[in-house]
Each structure stands twice: as C-alpha cells, then as structure tokens.
Amino acid sequence: MDLNFSLLGAQAVAGLTRGMLYYLLASGLTLIFGVLGIINFAHGTFYMITVFLTITLAVHTNYWIAAILAPVILSLIGGICEFFLLRRIYKAHHLLQLLLTFALVYIGVDVVKIFWGTYPKSLPQVDLLQGGIFIGGIRLPFSYLFMISVSAATGIALWLILYKTKWGTIIRACTIDSEVADTLGINVRMLFTLVFMLGIYLAGIGGVVAAPVIGAVSGMDMEIIILCFAVAIVGGVGSLRGALLGALIIGLVESFGLLVLPQFAIAFIFGVMTIVLILRPRGLLGRSAS
Amino acid sequence: MFFGKKRRSIIGLSLFILLLALFLPVVLPKFLTFLLTEIIIFGLFGIAVNLLVGYSGMVTFGHGAFYGLGAYTVGLFLTKTGVPFIVAFLLAPIIASFFGLIIGFFCVRLTQFYFAMLTLAFGMLIWAIIYKWEKFTGGDNGLVGVPLPSILSSTQAFYYFTVCVVIICLIVLWRIVNSPFGYTMRAIRENPERVRFLGINLTRYKLAIFVISSGFAGISGGLYTAFTKGAFPDYASWAKSGEGLIIVLIGGMSSFIGPLIGAAVLVFLQQIVTMIFQYWSIVLGILLLLVVLFLPEGVMGIKEKVRFQR
Numbered sequence: 339m340d341l342n343f344s345l346l347g348a349q350a351v352a353g354l355t356r357g358m359l360y361y362l363l364a365s366g367l368t369l370i371f372g373v374l375g376i377i378n379f380a381h382g383t384f385y386m387i388t389v390f391l392t393i394t395l396a397v398h399t400n401y402w403i404a405a406i407l408a409p410v411i412l413s414l415i416g417g418i419c420e421f422f423l424l425r426r427i428y429k430a431h432h433l434l435q436l437l438l439t440f441a442l443v444y445i446g447v448d449v450v451k452i453f454w455g456t457y458p459k460s461l462p463q464v465d466l467l468q469g470g471i472f473i474g475g476i477r478l479p480f481s482y483l484f485m486i487s488v489s490a491a492t493g494i495a496l497w498l499i500l501y502k503t504k505w506g507t508i509i510r511a512c513t514i515d516s517e518v519a520d521t522l523g524i525n526v527r528m529l530f531t532l533v534f535m536l537g538i539y540l541a542g543i544g545g546v547v548a549a550p551v552i553g554a555v556s557g558m559d560m561e562i563i564i565l566c567f568a569v570a571i572v573g574g575v576g577s578l579r580g581a582l583l584g585a586l587i588i589g590l591v592e593s594f595g596l597l598v599l600p601q602f603a604i605a606f607i608f609g610v611m612t613i614v615l616i617l618r619p620r621g622l623l624g625r626s627a628s
Numbered sequence: 629m630f631f632g633k634k635r636r637s638i639i640g641l642s643l644f645i646l647l648l649a650l651f652l653p654v655v656l657p658k659f660l661t662f663l664l665t666e667i668i669i670f671g672l673f674g675i676a677v678n679l680l681v682g683y684s685g686m687v688t689f690g691h692g693a694f695y696g697l698g699a700y701t702v703g704l705f706l707t708k709t710g711v712p713f714i715v716a717f718l719l720a721p722i723i724a725s726f727f728g729l730i731i732g733f734f735c736v737r738l739t740q741f742y743f744a745m746l747t748l749a750f751g752m753l754i755w756a757i758i759y760k761w762e763k764f765t766g767g768d769n770g771l772v773g774v775p776l777p778s779i780l781s782s783t784q785a786f787y788y789f790t791v792c793v794v795i796i797c798l799i800v801l802w803r804i805v806n807s808p809f810g811y812t813m814r815a816i817r818e819n820p821e822r823v824r825f826l827g828i829n830l831t832r833y834k835l836a837i838f839v840i841s842s843g844f845a846g847i848s849g850g851l852y853t854a855f856t857k858g859a860f861p862d863y864a865s866w867a868k869s870g871e872g873l874i875i876v877l878i879g880g881m882s883s884f885i886g887p888l889i890g891a892a893v894l895v896f897l898q899q900i901v902t903m904i905f906q907y908w909s910i911v912l913g914i915l916l917l918l919v920v921l922f923l924p925e926g927v928m929g930i931k932e933k934v935r936f937q938r
Binding site for chain 2: 431449
C-alpha cells in the first residue's frame with residue numbers, strides 16, 4: 339500500500355510539474371490567439387530554440403544568466419517575426435496564417451540543426467537544482483520545484499499585468515474587439531507586436547525551466563506544440579484560467595496514463611482533447627464562440 | 629459556345645498530359661520515374677485535401693490520418709492475410725472513408741477553427757494508436773517488406789499502375805467538383821448560411837464531402853504503401869496533414885490540378901534539394917513564407933493573373 343501511495347504521489351508530482359510547463363506555453367499560445375487571432379504553430383519552435391540557447395549560454399556563462407537572457411533574445415526574435423511576417427497576414431485567409439507559422443516551424447528545425455547539430459544537448463550541472471526533498475515519502479526534486487514555482491510566479495505576474503495594469507486592460511479589450519480598440523486611438527499594431535513578444539517570452543521561460551529537467555532534443559518542438567493545442571482546447575482557447583486548468587488536466591492524464599497503460603498515454607491525451615471538443619467545443623472555461 | 633471551346637481545350641490538354649505521362653518513363657531515367665510516381669501519389673492526396681480546403685472551405689488538420697489508414701490497410705492486409713493485392717488495395721478507400729464517416733460525423737458540426745482542431749485531435753488519436761500498437765502495426769518500426777504481385781515490382785510497371793489509378797480518381801473527382809454537388813461545395817465555402825436557407829442539409833453535405841475526401845486520401849496512402857513496400861507511423865502524423873495543406877497552398881487552392889504542382893515542388897525539395905544541400909526543411913520554410921506573402925493564390929494563381937491582365 340505504502341509503495342502504491344508513493345508511486346501515485348510521484349506520478350502526481352511529475353504530472354503537475356509537466357502541467358506547469360504546458361501552462362507556460364499554452365498561456366502564450368492562447369494569449370496570441372486571443373489578441374492576434376493567429377494559431378501559432380511555431381510556438382513550440384521558439385520554446386525549443388530557447389532550450390538550446392539556454393544550454394549554450396549556460397556553458398559559456400552560467401545557468402542563471404542564461405535563464406534571464408535566453409527568453410529575452412527569443413522574445414526579440416519573435417518581435418521581428420511579427421513585425422516583418424505576421425503583420426502582413428492578419429486579414430488573410432486563415433489557411434495562409436496557419437501555413438506562415440508552419441513555415442517558421444520548418445525553418446526552426448533546420449536552424450537548430452545548423453547551430454546545434456542533431457545530437458541531444460544537456461545542461462551543465464546546476465548546483466542549486468541538484469537533489470531534492472522528501473515530503474510524506476514522495477521525492478520532490480529541486481528542479482521540479484523550481485519549474486513549478488517559476489511557472490506559478492510567471493502565472494501570477496501575467497495575471498497582475500493583464501488585470502491590474504492599463505496595458506493589461508487594453509490587451510483584454512483587444513481580445514474582445516481589436517477594431518473598436520483601434521478606433522479608440524489605441525496603437526493596435528504596436529500592441530500586437532508586444533503581445534506576440536510576451537507570448538514568446540512565456541514560451542522562453544518554459545524553455546528555461548525545461549532545460550534542467552528535459553534537456554534539448556530535436557523534435558521537442560513538435561511534441562510540445564501538439565500538447566499545447568490539447569491544453570488550450572481542453573481549457574478553452576483565449577482563457578488564461580482555462581490554460582491553467584487544461585495544463586494540469588493534460589499533465590496529470592499524461593503521467594497517470596503512463597502508470598495505467600504506458601503504451602497509450604499519448605492516446606489518452608488526444609482522447610481527452612477529442613471528447614472535450616465534441617461535448618464542449620469552446621473548452622471547459624472558454625467563452626462562448628464569437 | 630464558350631463552354632464547348634473551354635471543354636475541348638481541357639480535353640485536349642488532358643490527352644496531351646496523358647500521352648506525356650505514358651511516354652515519359654520510356655525516356656526518363658529510372659530515378660525520375662520513381663520521383664514522378666511519388667509526385668502523382670502526393671498530388672492525389674493534395675487533391676483530396678483540396679476537396680475540403682479549397683472547394684468547401686473546411687480547413688482540415690488531420691487528413692494524414694486517412695492517408696495513414698489507407699497505407700496501413702494495404703500494408704496490414706498484405707502482410708497478415710493472404711488476400712490478393714487488388715482486394716487489399718480496394719479496401720484502402722473503404723476503410724479510410726468508413727473512418728471518415730465516423731470522424732466526420734463529429735467534425736462537420738463544428739465551424740472553422742474548432743473543425744480544424746477536432747480533425748487534428750482525431751488525427752493524432754489515430755496516429756498515436758498506429759504508433760503505439762506495436763503488436764498489430766509494428767509500432768515505430770512500421771511495416772516493412774509488404775509483398776507485392778511480381779507484375780508491379782518494377783519501377784516502370786508501378787508507375788503505370790499509379791498513373792492508371794490516379795487518372796481514374798481524377799476523372800471521378802473532376803465529375804464530382806463539376807456536378808451540382810460540386811457547386812454546392814463551393815456555395816458552402818462562400819456562404820454556408822445561404823446554403824442552409826436554400827433548404828440544403830448542410831451537415832449532411834459536409835459529411836459527404838468529408839467521406840469522399842477521406843476515401844481518396846486513403847487511396848493515395850494505399851498507393852504509397854505499395855510504392856515503398858512499407859507503411860510507417862509518419863504517414864498518419866500531423867506533419868503529413870500539414871504537407872497536404874502545403875501542397876494545396878503551393879499549387880493553388882482554386883485550381884483542380886494545382887496540388888499536383890504543389891506535390892512536384894514538395895517532392896523536388898525533399899528528394900533533389902537533399903542531395904545537394906543538407907537542409908531542405910529551411911528551403912521549404914522560406915519558400916512557404918514567400919508563397920504566403922507574395923503568391924497567396926499559389927502557382928496556378930499566376931496563370932489566372934496573366935489571364936486577367938490579357
């Protein structure tokens with residue numbers, strides 16, 4: 339019995355940890371979709387590049403400097419992409435929007451190959467993140483705790499920005515109707531760029547906390563983007579609370595799925611996504627479709 | 629008269645392409661015949677996707693699943709049972725459209741974004757099952773050494789087989805898109821509300837289109853299994869669904885045979901560019917960016933533009 343409890347506990351911790359990572363990515367994805375109306379397939383690509391960049395920067399300096407720099411650099415690259423590419427297709431057919439971010443995915447795959455090769459990379463040991471503590475017989479590695487606390491802190495900061503600042507109010511106004519916001523004299527173009535950068539910054543933080551736990555592997559972009567879609571859909575696209583709920587559900591489904599039927603853990607995730615879309619397309623906490 | 633003339637020129641052009649297609653392998657090196665076969669198979673997949681995306685305005689993100697289902701139907705029947713090739717091959721569209729019926733039943737009720745997401749979810753579900761059900765599908769290793777009748781074993785024989793199958797499919801598809809049903813498809817794309825006002829059962833029509841499109845995707849998947857003598861989980865992945873969309877976009881959504889051109893571009897990039905330049909994916913990405921930004925109507929759009937300017 340005791341063994342079972344600690345096993346379940348360990349799976350729950352692993353699920354929550356991964357869930358928090360998914361939350362970081364899905365919140366950016368959902369924010370970008372809410373404001374810009376773009377499904378950003380390249381979100382996982384930005385995340386993957388941050389992980390590789392974090393590791394490279396950490397090798398040359400240390401992890402903490404890398405952790406601050408990498409998301410900022412990626413966010414700037416994201417801003418450039420928005421300014422030169424996305425900006426031109428907001429009014430285009432949504433298939434074109436989809437394929438434009440898809441093009442970034444293809445480019446990102448080779449950018450990683452060109453700069454970092456095809457072998458997996460791992461972060462040099464970070465002393466502070468080694469070891470862990472035991473609570474009630476469940477081991478909590480520090481790297482997991484770090485991931486959970488950074489994600490939670492980022493989530494709170496994001497909530498404060500969106501609900502307690504003027505910019506946040508403007509962003510929320512744009513999720514409802516960016517054209518009206520435009521006529522009210524808000525610089526919507528600049529706002530779009532900033533929101534895209536913010537979304538990429540969130541993915542970047544995800545990359546930073548994932549680097550010690552997961553490391554960098556090619557193909558991690560595809561893996562995470564599909565999971566983030568599942569998270570965003572289950573929680574409700576455009577809703578930050580939904581992203582949190584969806585992330586925890588998907589994280590837990592994944593880790594308990596591994597316990598029950600390891601082979602089909604991934605199928606469970608898409609099963610949940612399918613069921614939610616059929617029964618409640620707008621997601622558990624989503625607004626009614628506009 | 630205008631239609632007669634247009635029709636005659638279309639028939640003339642088709643005959644020309646047909647003769648060219650039949651004659652080409654005689655002069656082409658084996659490798660190019662091989663590429664041509666691949667292009668034609670992908671082209672059929674693209675046209676099946678375009679039936680939904682271009683003609684009916686339903687952007688699907690899970691059509692790789694039906695391609696994969698067709699591929700695995702042929703692969704599994706040929707490796708696990710003793711049925712003749714032609715039976716396994718004919719089962720591919722049947723199984724694919726059967727799944728299309730079930731999946732489509734749920735998907736067509738949703739609009740635009742949610743439709744795309746549900747097709748993605750179902751697609752990933754099917755991919756995950758193919759990928760992880762090792763005992764049945766061979767999992768990650770896929771199915772290899774699918775036995776083919778000896779008559780189809782040479783590159784050229786298989787090329788002719790592919791051309792025949794695809795031509796039959798194209799004739800059927802051409803008749804579909806130019807029938808009243810086909811015009812209803814376009815009407816659904818342009819204005820679903822008005823179509824409903826006309827008393828047309830929108831859901832049933834969309835489902836019919838979905839099933840037809842799944843069936844043809846299944847045929848192309850089945851052809852590809854026979855072509856490579858193997859089936860792999862990648863065939864059903866979202867990347868394959870994405871390739872379908874890329875083929876459609878590059879060729880031009882508004883054109884019937886546009887996807888064949890899109891497929892030619894994609895195969896060229898994957899096979900030829902890889903030989904000289906290690907990074908074909910970045911080339912495809914940049915090409916895709918250029919098409920989206922400067923040529924949103926696709927390659928066939930150039931022709932339209934020229935026609936209007938004249």
